[in-house]
Amino acid sequence: MSLFTMILKMSEGLGRTCAIFFLTILFALPLGMVVALLRMSKRKVVSAVTRFIISVLRGTPLMLQLLAVTYGPYYLFGFSVSRNKLVPVIIAFAINYAAYFAEIYRGGIESISKGQYEACEVLGYTKAQTFFKVILPQVVKRIMPSVTNEVVTLVKDTSMAFTVSYQEMFTIGKQIANSQTSFMPFIVAGVFYFVFNAIVDFVMGWFEKKLNYYH
Amino acid sequence: MENVLEIKDIQKSFGDNHVLKGISVSVNKGEVISIIGSSGSGKSTLLRCATLLEKADSGSIKYHDTYVAKTENDKEVYLSKKELNKVKSYFGLVFQQFNLFPHYSVLKNVMDAPISVQKRDKAVVEEEARELLKKMGLEDKADAYPCELSGGQQQRVAIARALALKPDILFFDEPTSALDPELTGEVLKIIRNLAEEKMTMVIVTHEMSFARAVSNRVIFMDGGYIVEEGDPEEVFGNPKQERTKQFLRNYQQ
Ligand SMILES: Nc1ncnc2c1ncn2[C@@H]1O[C@H](COP(=O)(O)OP(=O)(O)O)[C@@H](O)[C@H]1O
Ligand SMILES: [Mg+2]
Numbered sequence: 001m002s003l004f005t006m007i008l009k010m011s012e013g014l015g016r017t018c019a020i021f022f023l024t025i026l027f028a029l030p031l032g033m034v035v036a037l038l039r040m041s042k043r044k045v046v047s048a049v050t051r052f053i054i055s056v057l058r059g060t061p062l063m064l065q066l067l068a069v070t071y072g073p074y075y076l077f078g079f080s081v082s083r084n085k086l087v088p089v090i091i092a093f094a095i096n097y098a099a100y101f102a103e104i105y106r107g108g109i110e111s112i113s114k115g116q117y118e119a120c121e122v123l124g125y126t127k128a129q130t131f132f133k134v135i136l137p138q139v140v141k142r143i144m145p146s147v148t149n150e151v152v153t154l155v156k157d158t159s160m161a162f163t164v165s166y167q168e169m170f171t172i173g174k175q176i177a178n179s180q181t182s183f184m185p186f187i188v189a190g191v192f193y194f195v196f197n198a199i200v201d202f203v204m205g206w207f208e209k210k211l212n213y214y215h
Numbered sequence: 216m217e218n219v220l221e222i223k224d225i226q227k228s229f230g231d232n233h234v235l236k237g238i239s240v241s242v243n244k245g246e247v248i249s250i251i252g253s254s255g256s257g258k259s260t261l262l263r264c265a266t267l268l269e270k271a272d273s274g275s276i277k278y279h280d281t282y283v284a285k286t287e288n289d290k291e292v293y294l295s296k297k298e299l300n301k302v303k304s305y306f307g308l309v310f311q312q313f314n315l316f317p318h319y320s321v322l323k324n325v326m327d328a329p330i331s332v333q334k335r336d337k338a339v340v341e342e343e344a345r346e347l348l349k350k351m352g353l354e355d356k357a358d359a360y361p362c363e364l365s366g367g368q369q370q371r372v373a374i375a376r377a378l379a380l381k382p383d384i385l386f387f388d389e390p391t392s393a394l395d396p397e398l399t400g401e402v403l404k405i406i407r408n409l410a411e412e413k414m415t416m417v418i419v420t421h422e423m424s425f426a427r428a429v430s431n432r433v434i435f436m437d438g439g440y441i442v443e444e445g446d447p448e449e450v451f452g453n454p455k456q457e458r459t460k461q462f463l464r465n466y467q468q
Binding site (some may be wrong): 083111115116119120121122123124125129133134138141213214215 | 266267268300303304306307308310312313316317318327331332333360361362376380403445
């Protein structure tokens with residue numbers, strides 16, 4: 001197989017790789033906020049349960065979680081989440097990344113001084129106004145570097161989908177490598193991820209710069 | 216005399232720490248009251264109870280004719296949240312640490328609450344905000360961000376932000392304590408101007424000569440009590456209580 005065919009075949013999986021990436025971001029970013037707020041709940045039970053769930057999600061391999069969501073329901077209850085494998089893959093990724101984002105958000109929220117809340121309270125802002133107008137924008141700025149780290153990791157983590165044979169770029173590359181007994185597909189995959197992350201870096205850097213109008 | 220605020224016999228504890236042991240303060244329209252006292256005597260806690268950042272354990276707080284809190288059958292009862300929001304427009308608070316919103320420009324810091332809390336017309340609010348900034352000597356800083364300003368300028372923005380909501384009474388909790396000595400003057404001058412305009416104010420301060428010059432009444436707090444209260448010339452020039460004398464002596468050194 002020529003290098004060109006190889007790249008072409010692997011490119012076909014690139015759409016799926018992007019699907020995992022963007023859909024995970026789309027769901028995990030807001031879900032992480034919900035998890036963070038539950039984690040910071042004043043109700044001890046809620047925060048303890050959330051904390052436990054977060055530690056399980058961060059303490060076990062994503063690979064295992066992918067297998068659990070994709071095949072677990074079938075072995076346990078005799079049905080699959082969906083015939084389209086993208087669905088369980090996104091569920092597993094979104095939940096896993098939400099756990100990481102939640103801890104980042106929590107750190108960001110807790111780093112905002114009490115004085116900001118008190119100023120809002122005295123000025124008469126509602127709880128929602130306080131959070132969305134004053135706290136969240138400052139949190140977003142502070143957590144940008146950590147979020148960028150996670151997003152870069154996510155680009156590479158999309159390759160985990162090979163564990164459930166979801167036909168994204170890396171899975172295809174691995175199959176080609178096996179059938180052709182060639183190492184070339186892995187090099188191609190490496191280049192793909194590297195370029196992908198260069199773009200991610202550029203976009204996140206641009207965003208960080210936009211938020212640099214104050215400190 | 217029109218009464219703006221009446222606090223009667225409020226008590227406040229943090230755990231075992233009995234911080235306010237029955238404080239009563241009455242503020243009339245146009246009055247400027249300074250509160251002095253050593254650190255830990257409960258001055259901030261008193262302001263925080265008055266501005267509803269803390270809840271008193273007992274006693275009453277009344278703005279104009281509205282009881283915000285009072286003791287009924289041995290229980291401290293506060294107004295409902297909705298009613299409290301209305302009362303909040305009666306007062307403003309200037310913090311020691313300014314607490315400006317760093318992500319908003321100076322102008323937006325001043326304009327945002329009148330627009331999003333009081334739902335007032337944006338064009339009118341902007342005109343008033345610029346006028347306020349001019350009064351604070353900051354008309355050329357409208358588009359700057361707080362991080363670009365000196366401490367004294369930030370505190371003046373904070374005063375403008377509080378005034379933009381047109382409060383009937385303005386509280387200051389050590390407004391110059393976080394400032395470099397050479398910057399306190401500009402903030403004190405603004406407060407003095409407000410006093411001349413008959414703005415009702417309660418000021419916690421360690422600036423004794425300022426307190427003596429600007430206030431109609433001085434309150435000395437110690438250990439959770441009001442130990443002495445009266446005309447500034449009396450309290451500073453001829454204190455009656457031993458503890459007041461001692462405190463002022465320490466300050467003169
Ligand atoms: N939120 C709080 N929790 C526990 N203790 C507090 C709190 N706020 C104030 N205190 C205590 O109350 C006492 C009076 O504090 P404060 O009102 O700040 O005094 P001042 O402003 O006169 O220096 C101090 O002993 C302080 O430690
Ligand atoms: Mg204090």
